[in-house]
Amino acid sequence: MPVKALYPGTFDPPTNGHVDLIQRGAKIFDSLIVAILVNPVKNPLFTVEERVEMLEEVxxxxxxxxxxxxxxxxxxxxxxxxxxxVLRGIRAISDYEHEFQMALMNRRLAPEIETVFLQPAGRYSFVSSRMVKEVFSFGGDVTGLVPxxxxxxxxxRINGGS
Ligand SMILES: Nc1ncnc2c1ncn2[C@@H]1O[C@H](COP(=O)(O)OP(=O)(O)OP(=O)(O)O)[C@@H](O)[C@H]1O
Ligand SMILES: [Mg+2]
Structure with a gap:
């Protein structure tokens, strides 16, 4: 039976770490849905529509x-x-505890769904959306870390001030 996987996240914005995971997931699953969690509490930099567009280009x-x-x-x-x-990424041990808790809670809620963890290429193992936004907003170069x-x-968004 074909295996369809979901890759959930905030993707505010998508990074090359996300892209790396999407490419790996596309290889091992028959199909992959990148699913953006609509969570207004997180006060995102990019609207959901903008994130959809950015991910569709990827x-x-x-x-x-x-x-x-x-x-x-x-x-x-x-x-x-x-x-x-469900596809999730593990960058470092620090991701593990939270991901482990979520995976087991999700298994309790939906025992038929398996969580699969993949590691990104080492060069992306320190990249997060939060760090990219922070560094960029202070004028740091994030070339190569995002598409x-x-x-x-x-x-x-940031230099244009809109
Ligand atoms: N660089 C990366 N390498 C591998 N997996 C990643 C990477 N960045 C994020 N992920 C994984 O992608 C999934 C969705 O992550 P999320 O949308 O929270 O991204 P994030 O970069 O952690 O953003 P934030 O900094 O806002 O938390 C999670 O499983 C996360 O571990
Ligand atoms: Mg995160």
Whole structure:
């Protein structure tokens, strides 16, 4: 049976760490849905629509990756989409504790869904959306840490002041 996986996250903005994981996921799953959690509490820099556009530019060259948005319980959305696997990334031990808790809670909620952890290439193991925003906002160079389309939007958003 084809395996459909969900890759949930905030993606505010997508980084090359996310892209690395999406590319690895696209190789091992028959299809992959990148799912943006709509969480207004997090006060995001980019709107959900902007994040969809940025991720679609990453997904479109890969034939089996699509982009969606959801709110509420991730496992409810996974079930609704017919996904039987959830993809998550582990950058360092610091990610592990939180990811481990979430995976086990999700297993309790939806025992038929497996969480699969992948490691990014070492050069992305320190990259997070939060760090990218922080460094960029103080004038630091984030070239190579985010896709070119994301860099363009960061420039427009932060330097352009809109
Ligand atoms: N550089 C990376 N390498 C591998 N996995 C990553 C990387 N960045 C994020 N992930 C994984 O992608 C998933 C979604 O992450 P999320 O949207 O929270 O990104 P983030 O970069 O951690 O953002 P934030 O800094 O806002 O928390 C999580 O499983 C996270 O561990
Ligand atoms: Mg995070």
């Amino acid at each position: 997904a479109s060259p890969l034939g089996n990756v699509s982009v969606a948005t959801f709110n509420g319980l991730m496992v409810d959305f996974a079930r609704q989409q017919g996904a039987t696997a 070119p389309n994301v860099l363009k939007r960061l420039r427009a």
